Amino acid sequence: MVRVKMMTLYAGPDRSVPAGQTAQFDKAEAEALVSGGYGVYADAPAATRKAAKEPAKEPAEKPIEKWNVAELQKYAADQEIDLGQATVKADILKAVVDEIERRRDADDD
Numbered sequence: 001m002v003r004v005k006m007m008t009l010y011a012g013p014d015r016s017v018p019a020g021q022t023a024q025f026d027k028a029e030a031e032a033l034v035s036g037g038y039g040v041y042a043d044a045p046a047a048t049r050k051a052a053k054e055p056a057k058e059p060a061e062k063p064i065e066k067w068n069v070a071e072l073q074k075y076a077a078d079q080e081i082d083l084g085q086a087t088v089k090a091d092i093l094k095a096v097v098d099e100i101e102r103r104r105d106a107d108d109d
Contacts, residue, residue, distance in 0.1 A: 002030035003042035008063035009097065010038065011075070016064075016100045029061070038063050064093065072096055 001024040010017040010033070017023040022042045025033065033039040067075070072092045076083050081099045086092045 001025065002027055004030045004033050004039040005042045006033075006039045006063075008038050008065055010061075011064040011096070011100055012061060013078070016104060018101075032061065036062065064097065067093075 003022050004025055005022045006017045006019050008019050010023070015023075030039075030041070034041055064072075064075075069089050069092060072089065073083070075081075076092070076096055079096075079099075081096055083092055083095045086095045
């Protein structure tokens, strides 16, 4: 497992990690996130972290902010997230992120 400090919100099928927080990922996923510019290695020297920010062409999983409307809607449907009246990307993204955070906070209680 490798610790990665996220530069953007990470939302995968099993968990989410807000920007600025550190989480552990398997080596391949960590490498894809760092090479894609979505995070930096948390335990690396500052010079290495800076060099690791160059984006790759296709990360294994892109951050939720980069998802298109169809991807957001599919995720919402898969996770049973009610989008209400949201029809544009910004509103759909907000609904999804708000629900992810609400669920995370509920799990913490």
